[in-house]
Each structure stands twice: as C-alpha cells, then as structure tokens.
Amino acid sequence: MTSDHATSMTGDHAVDIDRHVRVYITVFVALMVLTIVTVAVSRFHLPVPIAVTVALLVAIIKGSLVACYFMHLISEKKLIYAVLALTAVFFVALLALPIFTVSDGYWIH
Amino acid sequence: MSDPTAVTPKSHVAHEIHHEELGFWRKYVFSTDHKVIGIQYAVTGLLFLLFGFSLMMLMRWQLAYPGAALPLIGQLLGEARMPGGTMLPEFYNELGAMHGTIMVFLGVVPLAVGGFGNFVLPLQIGAPDMAFPKINMVSYWCLFLGGITMLGSFLVPGGAAQSGWTSYAPLSVIAGTGQTWWLIGMIFLITSSLLGALNFITTTIQLRAKGLTFMRFPFFCWAQFVTAFLLLLAFPPLEAAGVMQLMDRVAGTSFFLPSGLVVSGQALTNAGGGNPLLWQHLFWFLAHPEVYVLILPAFGIVAEIIANNTRKPLWGYRSMVYSLVFLGFMSFIVWAHHMFMTGMGTAMAAFFQTTTMIISIPSVVILTALIISLWGGSIRFNTPMLFATAFLPMFGIGGLTGLPLGLNIADIPLHDTYYVIAHFHYVVAPGTIFGLMAGIYYWYPKATGRKMNETLGKIHFWGTFICMNVVFMPMFIIGMAGVSRRLFDAGTAYNFAQPTMHWNAVSSWGAWTMALFQIPFIVNFFWSIRNGATVGENPWQATTIEWSAPSPPPHGNFHGSPEAYRGPYEYSVPGAATDFVPQYEA
C-alpha cells in the first residue's frame, strides 16, 4: 500500500485552481452566447439539412467546451482518451449503419 | 495537525477500520468479497442452466411426439398450459423464448463472467479484491432481481414472454403481460452486466500485481477484459430499446409498430409510423457482441487448462491476444448479418457480409493456436482437460457452420431454419458450456480446497459429449432440408419436411439422456465439498498467480502482495528443476 501524498490530489495545487476558475467563467459565458445563437438561428427556419448542420455544429462546440473544460478532458490521461475514442467509433457506427440499411436505394440506383 | 491533506494511516482505510467478525448476512449473503460473489453468481448460473435445460426437455417432448400427452409432468403443469397433458402452442412458445433468454442471460453469462470472472480474475492478477467491492455486490443482486422477475413471469396471466428470446416487434409489442416482465427483467440484467463490466476493466488495469504487464497476463484475463468492454458498450442500446418497447406496450407509443397493423381482423388504434426494423437493429447491436461474450470466457478457460495439462506454453500467445482484441472490435460492426432477410440493399448486405467474413479470421487464429498448443505436449487427460480438448472440434464445427450464415446469399435458404439452431448450439453448448465445465473442475479445488472425483467427472464428460452430438448434429440435416425453427409441430405439417422428421425423436432422446449424465456432475459437485481429496495451494502444478493463494483463499487473498517475475506459461523450461516455473516465484 503506497502512501503517495504528493500525487494524492489529482496533481492540481491552489494556484492552478485559480487559473481553472477563470476558464470556467469564460466557458460559461461562451455557452450562454452559443445558446442564444442556436435559438436565434432556429428562428430563421432554414431548410432542414442546413438547420441540422448548423445546430449540430453549435451543439458540438458547446459539448466540447463542457467536456474539455468542465470535465477536464483536455488534460486527461491517455487511457481515458482511448476508452472514449473506442466509444466514439461505436457511437458513430450505431448512428450511421442502421440508416444506411434503410436508405440503401438512394446510393445504388 | 494544520494540513488537512496529510494522510494518516487511519484515513487511508476507506472502510472497515478493524476487521471485526462480520455476521452471517454480511459474510455469506451481502458479502463484498469477490470470491463469495463469484460463487453466488456461479451457483445462480448453474441453477438457471438446469432450469433452462428443463424447459428445453419439455419442448423436446412436443418436438419428438407432436400432440402427444406427456405423462405425469403434463398433468402437473395444469390445464392452462397442457390441457390433457398435451402442449398448447402458446406454452411451447413460452418455453422457447424463456429457454433462450434464461440460458444466455441467466445461465451462461452469470457463470462465465460473473462466476469465473469474479472468482478467478482478482486472484490471477494478484489483487486483494475487485476495485469496487460494493458495486460488485450490487451487480449480483441486480442479477438476482432480474432472475426473480424472469421466473415470476411464468406465473402472470398469459404466461411468460413468448416472442422468442429476440422479442421481435410487432409481435412482442402486442404480446401478453409476460413480455412486460421480460423487459423489466432485462433492465435488471443489463444493469448487473454494466456494473460488473466497469468493475472488471478498472480492476484489470489498476490492481494487477507488480511486474504483471499486459503481455504477461494469463489469456483468461485478456478474455475477461475484452468481454467486459463488449458488455459495457453493447448492452446500453438494448436497454434503450427495452425502454422503447415498454413505452410501446405500456404508454401506447409506436416506436416499433408500423402503420396499418391489423391483428386478428382488428386494426390497431396506435398512431403507427414506427419501424419493426429499429427493434432488430438495436437488439442485434447488443446480441451479436453478446455471442462473443458467451464464447470469450470459454476461450480463456480452455487456454489456461490446455497450457497447464500439456506442460507447454501456449503456442502463439501474442497472436491470440491480438486476435482477441481485433475480434472484440469487429464484433460491433457485424450485427446485421442477422438481418440479411429484412430487405436491406446490396451495398449494406455486402458491408456486413465482409465484416462477418473478416471476423471469422481471429476466431480461426485462436482455435488454431489452441490446437497447435497440443502438439508435442505431455498431455494429462484429467477431467478439465477432457472438456477443454473436446471444446476444440466442437467449437470448430460451430464456427465453420456459421460461415454460410454469414454470407448473405447462402443465408437465404438457411435463415431461421434448424441449421441456425444447430450452428449456435454447437458453439454455446458443446462449445462454451464445455469450457465452463472444464473451468469448474479446474478451479473447484481453489475455491473449496478439495478436488472433484475423477471417475464421476469422466462419466459426466463422455456421456455429455456423445449426447451433445446426438442432439445437435441431426439439426443440420433438418435445417438444410428447409425446416423452420420455432415450429410448434416441429415441421410435421409440411410435406417437404417429412423425410427428416424422424430426427426429432433422436435429438429428444439425446437430450433426455444428456440430463441423466448431468447427475454424476451434480452429485460430484456436492459430495466433493466434504469428501473430495484435500489439496494444497497448487494441485495442478500450474504457473499463474491464483495458485499461490491458499485453497480456499482468505479474505484479502494473499499473504502480502504477489509479484509477477515472468510470463504466464513457463512450463518445461529447459534447465529448470521442475516442469513448471510459476509466474509468482522470484
């Protein structure tokens, strides 16, 4: 049983935390702005494919901010990245493959 | 003390500061010890395997003698299920659906993963327990609740689920109450697996002993590790699908109900617009990786036993490991080979056919490596080794017969016939279950401190081995003749089926005889607890870390922390004093 005091906190010290907190506030503001943007854009009732693309892009940006900074993914360890990368591949497969099996006609004819 | 972060010895201890004696309930029922939980899982799994087997033996009466009254048992089951002792089609369908569900989710997985994984994995990596002992306990009780729900479903009005273990919509959506219970039961079982999976992965990565690098892992550990990823990432879509089917059944939604559905002459009043194929996609997204969940632990067990009983290292360990990982990955992108007949276009059919052919390669690599591992070995044919060796050709038959099913054109005449049943039973029954039997005989001494009786073991083996082939080989014949599965009358209504119908009785007698050959096993299992030959730590002269612990291991498993000094299969090392050099000896 190790008693590893130095590494017992996740490596952060009080000084780092102040920097983190500044980032949290910045991200919060960005998220608020992006929320307004996505709602505002939706008011234009763009054609569905464009609306979907814009909404998805904004959501991905917002989601990435939450993941990278609130969830500290930007400074996480390789193992976590590996697990999430694997999950991402299967997530995409689950979203894409079923729709291809029913829309097959479009691409072939 | 001004610095609250200073870690005192007392604050290090997360729970149980003094090891006072736990009461009966905390020690044997609500235990957080992986060994107790492993045994709970194993015993539960074995009981459900027996129950699922019994359901099938009932079915086999109807299949051998369609419409005939079953003496004694027929009366016991009551007029609602077997009026005058003859089986109702609805009851036959209940038996079929629940046989599959129980064998897969309540029998094999709890035994292979919950039982063997929990008991052996921490010991094999030199850990004191799982990373999350309390979550481990919760995962068992989720399984237990799931099991009770599934058993209870037999008693609800209309009986248990009867839409196949695959619960295809729209039939499952309009089915009786038992299906709702099935869905709720599945949610418990899925939760159990998810909690177990994250425990296994964390434990394998974090709690392995000093010196135990990944490429020094026993193959069993790799197998459980990859299996855990399959469970973790493949089960959630079925959970989502289960919620949606519950919504369809209970809240009147139409996720899986197409428009314009007419049942018994009445048009359904649901909104419609749903897609039965959506259920199939979500179901098979889980169910395909699930079949690898069924086989991988067996590969792991067989690998351990073969290395041990040939007194040789495994041949091609590295390629086996890479194959295992590749197999696990591929298993997520082959699922629609179960859906070739649903009208998908040629492009997607080609995609899934290709991935399916590719996935057969790692299986062949692993099987071949195991077979080559026998070459030049000093083979000891004890009971574990008999089961492990028989696994090889049985899995070979099962695997090879899967190939035509994975090719979309060849699948056309074979889909949903008895050929499919024969294929998958070969891989699971004389495949996986033989691996699990081997494991029981192999690790029983570690768990109990006593060996099982060899004579009874050999009777169990030979009887079961012969009967397995008597039961399932004829099904290839029936299936290739075009007889569909899930037919209440076994196909006797069809002219084209007549030449092959006599095989049904052969399979049935094989099954009933197989039941008799399980008696030596059951007797042996219980008799040996008190009367088996006592053993020390390493009765099989094995090399992996679990054999350095006492038999049975105490709470905390090891005296001190084990360390790994070499690979897992250092048998017959030239120049060594004995024919094995354990992984854990300096």
Place this chain on the structure above:
Amino acid sequence: MDIPYTVEVRRDTGLTNGKIGIWLFLASEVMLFGALFASYILIRTGAPSWPRGDTILDVPLATFNTIVLISSSVTMVMAWASLMRRRFGTYRIYMGATILLGLVFLVVKYFEYGHHLRLGEFPSSNNFLAIYFTLTGLHMLHVFGGMVVNAYFWGPGAKLWKTNPVWFTNRVEHSGLFWHFVDLVWIFLFPTLYLL
C-alpha cells in the same frame, strides 16, 4: 483490507480507480443515449412528415431550462474547485446551488409535461411526441439520479471530508463528471427536439 489506488493514483496510468470507473460508466451512457438518437434519426427519416420542434414544444421555456442546466454545471465544477482550495463552506454553497438549479430544471419539466398532457399531447399521439417524452424522460431520470447523489455529498456524505478529504474531493469530482455529462446530453437534446 485496503483497495489500492482508491485515493492515490497508480503511477503508470496516472489515475485513481474511481476516475476510470466513472468514465467507463459515462462511456456506457454515451451508447445508451446514442441508441435513442439513432432511433430518432431512423424514425424521423422514415416518417412522411415531421413537425418542426417549435410548433409543438415551448422553446423559450426550454431555453430557460438550458441556461439553468448549464449554470448548474458551472456551480458543480466550482463546488469541486472549492474543495480543491480547501474551502468547505464555499463547497456547500456551490453544491447547494447545483442541487437547487437541478430542482428548477425538474420543476420546469413538470410544468412542460403537464401542459402537453392537458392539451391531449401524449406519447401515444404521434412519434414526435413519443421520442420527445422518451428522450427527455430518460434524461430527466438522470437529472434526478444526479441530484440524489449530489444531495448525498452535500448532506450525510460530507462527513467524509473530515476523515479523508482527498477521497471526498475525488468523489465529488466523479459525481460532477456525471452531472456535466447530463448537461452535455441536454446540449444535444435541446436543439434536436426543440429547434429542428
């Protein structure tokens, strides 16, 4: 018996058991919600027509709820940061705020659902409503679950701060990761259902 790496990190992975455990759990949740999104895609593309979200759902109310949930994510991470700065009192305030904001979210959803049900808009009415109720309902259950865990760490669980502050901080971080994930799902749910 001690389980190693509960509190201190393992050197070669740089991680504690709990950190790996929670991320693995979140990976499975990605697949869970992924399946529902996949279902949404299949159902919507297979439907002859599909209503635009704002024709049936209350966008201003949901926008408010989005702001509420994002704010609760900030207070959650600030709660953990307070523990890292050894300010237990501040932690209590931020964690309390997180729970309160979660409660606001749930109350708003209660009124939202109630409104639809009163208008006769049930999950069984059409597939848009079916997937709406199912997706937001499952999400709501996760919000509730997260709140229960947070309430435990605000209340009875906070005792651990006295005996093992490092472990307590880590556990709050892990429950924060779950909470952020719940927010992340909503960030995708909101435009998908309400704006498209």
